[in-house]
Amino acid sequence: MRRLGAGMVAQARSGGSQIRLTRRGRVVVTMFAAGMLLLAFWLTAGPGARAGDGDGGPAPSRLQTVVVEPGETLWDIASRHNPESDPRRTVDRIIDLNGLSSPVVQPGQQLRLPSR
Template structure:
């Protein structure tokens, strides 16, 4: 299970491009046990292409690959 949090500067949750409006808090997700970036991408943007959303999450968070750990906080790309 993942928990949605807001904290610090950055992007809002979503997967359709664009930057967060000035002053808008970014959305982050905490990776739950057994979750993958694919799971998070599909939940975040069910109508979008998960491959694109996975790449955007990885790029935004400086991940070298798609491996994430339970408890890891990920900034989410803006919609």
């Protein structure tokens, strides 16, 4: 019996040789396969797979900002900013983008608006 690297043992059999994996060898092969799958997924998933990209939207310099006027609501701002879209979705995006804990806004508050 001859020892091979990474936990593999080779045994000579009549009619040829066969490689048998030890427990350590199976762990190494499994970890290698999992790593290759994760690498392939990361490379093919596109820019959204990278941490910190959010929704893959524009760079922060391209974001629009608005100052909340007295009596104005997020629904008003969302409807005016993106009239062809569902205001509920735009309100949710404004809340997420600005890290708001609720949809209540105050006059004079500055909000970043999502790209259209």
